[in-house]
Amino acid sequence: MSNFEYAPAPESRAVVDIASSYGLFIDGKFTEPADGATFKTVNPATEEVLADIAEAGEKDVDRAVAAARRAQEKVWGPMPGAERAKYLYRIARLLAERAREFAVLETLDNGKPIRESRDVDVPTAAAHFFYYAGWADKLDHAGFGANPRPHGVAAQVIPWNFPLLMLAWKIAPALATGNTVVLKPADTTPLTALLFADLLRQAELPPGVVNILTGGRETGSLLVNHPGIDKIAFTGSTPVGKRIAQEVAGSRKALTLELGGKAANIVFDDAPLDQAVEGIVNGIFFNQGQVCCAGSRLLVQESIAEDLVDRLKRRLGTLRVGDPLDKNTDVGAINSAQQLERITTLSQSGEDEGATRWTAPCELPERGYWFAPTVFTDVSPSHRIAREEIFGPVLSVLTFRTPAEAVSKANNTPYGLSAGIWTEKGSRILWLADQLRAGVVWANTFNRFDPASPFGGYKESGYGREGGRHGLASYLQEGSAP
Amino acid sequence: MSARLDVRKTYKLFIGGAFPRSESGRTYEVVADGGSFAANAALASRKDARDAVRAARRAQPGWAGATAYNRGQVLYRVAELLESRRSQFVEEVTAGEGLKSKAAEAAVDAAIDRWVWYAGWTDKVAQVAGSANPVAGPYFNLSVPEPTGVVVVLAPQSSSLLGLASLLAPVLVTGNAAVVVASEKRPLPAITLSEVLATSDVPSGVVNILTGRTAELAPPLATHQDVNAIDLTGAIGADGVEWGALEAEAAGSVKRVVRPPLGDAEPDWAQLPDGPRRILAFTETKTVWHPKGA
Numbered sequence: 001m002s003n004f005e006y007a008p009a010p011e012s013r014a015v016v017d018i019a020s021s022y023g024l025f026i027d028g029k030f031t032e033p034a035d036g037a038t039f040k041t042v043n044p045a046t047e048e049v050l051a052d053i054a055e056a057g058e059k060d061v062d063r064a065v066a067a068a069r070r071a072q073e074k075v076w077g078p079m080p081g082a083e084r085a086k087y088l089y090r091i092a093r094l095l096a097e098r099a100r101e102f103a104v105l106e107t108l109d110n111g112k113p114i115r116e117s118r119d120v121d122v123p124t125a126a127a128h129f130f131y132y133a134g135w136a137d138k139l140d141h142a143g144f145g146a147n148p149r150p151h152g153v154a155a156q157v158i159p160w161n162f163p164l165l166m167l168a169w170k171i172a173p174a175l176a177t178g179n180t181v182v183l184k185p186a187d188t189t190p191l192t193a194l195l196f197a198d199l200l201r202q203a204e205l206p207p208g209v210v211n212i213l214t215g216g217r218e219t220g221s222l223l224v225n226h227p228g229i230d231k232i233a234f235t236g237s238t239p240v241g242k243r244i245a246q247e248v249a250g251s252r253k254a255l256t257l258e259l260g261g262k263a264a265n266i267v268f269d270d271a272p273l274d275q276a277v278e279g280i281v282n283g284i285f286f287n288q289g290q291v292c293c294a295g296s297r298l299l300v301q302e303s304i305a306e307d308l309v310d311r312l313k314r315r316l317g318t319l320r321v322g323d324p325l326d327k328n329t330d331v332g333a334i335n336s337a338q339q340l341e342r343i344t345t346l347s348q349s350g351e352d353e354g355a356t357r358w359t360a361p362c363e364l365p366e367r368g369y370w371f372a373p374t375v376f377t378d379v380s381p382s383h384r385i386a387r388e389e390i391f392g393p394v395l396s397v398l399t400f401r402t403p404a405e406a407v408s409k410a411n412n413t414p415y416g417l418s419a420g421i422w423t424e425k426g427s428r429i430l431w432l433a434d435q436l437r438a439g440v441v442w443a444n445t446f447n448r449f450d451p452a453s454p455f456g457g458y459k460e461s462g463y464g465r466e467g468g469r470h471g472l473a474s475y476l477q478e479g480s481a482p
Numbered sequence: 483m484s485a486r487l488d489v490r491k492t493y494k495l496f497i498g499g500a501f502p503r504s505e506s507g508r509t510y511e512v513v514a515d516g517g518s519f520a521a522n523a524a525l526a527s528r529k530d531a532r533d534a535v536r537a538a539r540r541a542q543p544g545w546a547g548a549t550a551y552n553r554g555q556v557l558y559r560v561a562e563l564l565e566s567r568r569s570q571f572v573e574e575v576t577a578g579e580g581l582k583s584k585a586a587e588a589a590v591d592a593a594i595d596r597w598v599w600y601a602g603w604t605d606k607v608a609q610v611a612g613s614a615n616p617v618a619g620p621y622f623n624l625s626v627p628e629p630t631g632v633v634v635v636l637a638p639q640s641s642s643l644l645g646l647a648s649l650l651a652p653v654l655v656t657g658n659a660a661v662v663v664a665s666e667k668r669p670l671p672a673i674t675l676s677e678v679l680a681t682s683d684v685p686s687g688v689v690n691i692l693t694g695r696t697a698e699l700a701p702p703l704a705t706h707q708d709v710n711a712i713d714l715t716g717a718i719g720a721d722g723v724e725w726g727a728l729e730a731e732a733a734g735s736v737k738r739v740v741r742p743p744l745g746d747a748e749p750d751w752a753q754l755p756d757g758p759r760r761i762l763a764f765t766e767t768k769t770v771w772h773p774k775g776a
């Protein structure tokens with residue numbers, strides 16, 4: 001049977017206006033970096049250079065932290081919560097108003113399908129600001145004692161996989177609780193953060209409350225190690241998270257980490273299989289698998305393994321890989337050459353170590369960074385592809401016989417961010433949810449996110465929660481009684 | 483007629499419910515506040531520390547799997563037994579901390595009361611710290627606190643019983659297992675506490691108590707890959723120990739770290755806790771989603 005072909009349906013990029021170069025957003029203004037260093041950001045789907053971006057150095061970090069401190073002490077800290085709330089509501093509304101602009105820009109800079117940036121990233125980011133806006137004047141009633149106090153100046157370092165959404169996860173609770181912010185977006189995806197600075201102009205947020213410093217690892221390190229920082233929130237890889245924790249040890253800076261994962265997605269023989277296949281696909285191919293909570297280890301009960309893998313391959317054959325701006329695209333581009341290299345290397349190790357590789361039949365564009373959806377079967381728990389975070393569209397399939405074996409295999413990892421369960425048996429879901437050492441457990445669904453729902457890891461997936469009432473705790477000082 | 487010669491106790495370690503000597507065969511002299519000989523305590527080795535972690539890991543799932551009501555009863559039972567040994571603790575605290583007997587009595591009473599306070603939290607903390615989350619979609623969404631796992635407690639150096647109780651009880655509330663490094667110079671109340679724990683209904687291995695040099699035991703415990711969290715309060719005032727260095731070592735395995743109080747001084751332990759903060763420091767929030775539909 002042949003499929004009907006889709007006509008191209010590209011979203012127009014006319015809605016965004018990308019400048020040829022961008023400075024640093026400090027104290028409410030764009031300024032040039034002190035030493036003039038820049039780097040380029042490219043469209044990973046085409047390798048087209050989108051803009052020159054300033055690289056913040058030591059003096060720039062000094063200025064941004066000083067601006068944030070001034071704003072915290074003079075303006076934002078003393079401001080009544082109800083007023084802070086109104087600024088955050090404004091931001092939420094402005095994001096919704098300019099949603100299409102942000103979605104297109106995110107897709108251009110990140111490579112993710114427009115369907116995802118339009119339907120997930122941007123609306124969820126706006127919802128996050130709307131949610132935390134309402135907390136700003138209710139902190140006395142949030143369960144952290146009366147009159148809880150902010151840390152002061154927060155350094156926030158975010159990754160490239162959900163650039164705007166991670167910005168929202170970081171900035172919204174920080175501002176709601178009365179902290180000010182110096183945020184560093186990832187060096188391959190700075191554009192939506194820079195457009196957000198323009199949105200802050202429209203919101204008339206007081207200068208210095210949010211400062212945005214672009215740059216790479218060096219900029220991030222300067223920022224988190226700056227003595228003027230009171231609180232650090234980092235989302236990224238586990239090795240970098242460990243290094244930050246090491247570097248700031250003994251400094252008394254508050255620290256929360258949202259790190260890597262290697263989630264098990266567990267399918268029992270009584271699961272609704274068609275639904276499970278959709279969940280598995282969403283779990284590992286959403287955002288090209290570049291998701292810390294991706295369901296990258298599929299654990300299937302042995303009796304249905306063959307049937308499930310067949311159905312999965314059939315479904316993967318229908319995924320449309322290509323132009324991220326096309327509204328029918330399911331799988332977009334890998335974010336960078338470096339990431340593509342990592343995915344390629346780890347996938348090669350899967351073959352070398354004896355797993356069986358299957359690649360979805362699809363044509364990849366010639367330019368840009370692409371990786372076809374890939375499934376490994378005959379995977380053993382000792383294989384690198386079963387242990388290491390690939391952060392790409394690569395699924396490793398393992399099998400189990402008993403629920404106890406499923407639990408022990410699922411927990412057999414230093415990570416503990418998320419897990420999935422597929423079964424029609426309610427008592428089994430509740431039992432398994434108790435056993436799994438993971439911060440988020442999705443049962444008969446996967447990769448759901450909501451501003452009201454706490455998100456974060458166990459073990460080496462980090463500590464602290466983002467979202468919900470729990471997310472406030474990361475931005476408030478603890479009491480001092482024993 | 484001459485006075486009767488007392489029968490003295492050999493103070494040992496508490497690992498996996500047993501009272502072994504240090505595998506190293508070493509001991510060190512513990513002196514009372516006035517400088518007189520009090521006892522020879524076991525000088526635990528790195529190997530003893532690893533054994534204690536293994537015992538804690540083995541015991542932890544069972545303790546976490548007990549009902550919250552049951553954990554509450556077991557912890558309350560510890561308070562009952564503490565009370566029955568009150569005079570012994572007062573003696574040891576008096577001798578070790580050099581307190582006047584009134585002050586020592588107050589410290590022991592507060593330690594017992596603190597234990598009762600925490601015992602009552604076992605079946606309440608999930609209601610206070612958990613939540614049903616109103617997500618924007620047809621999903622059941624629930625967050626609950628769960629125990630972090632194996633927790634190392636560097637017990638306070640000065641307050642040998644009240645300080646220890648204030649740190650250990652909250653660790654146990656949700657179902658963690660603990661490895662305690664007792665106050666280096668004042669370890670005797672901790673060992674006597676272990677005798678209380680052994681005869682209460684706390685399962686073997688849920689609490690393990692090491693005596694010895696904090697500077698020798700803390701670094702391997704801070705780097706241990708199978709330890710999930712560490713309370714560094716007792717690093718303050720311990721010879722040759724810097725809490726910042728231990729925090730850096732703990733980073734290698736993303737341990738949850740509780741730092742010593744601001745000012746790097748032991749807090750006033752007599753002050754009541756201002757909430758379940760110490761309980762929650764050793765919990766993980768788990769959020770479970772499920773679709774709703776007919």
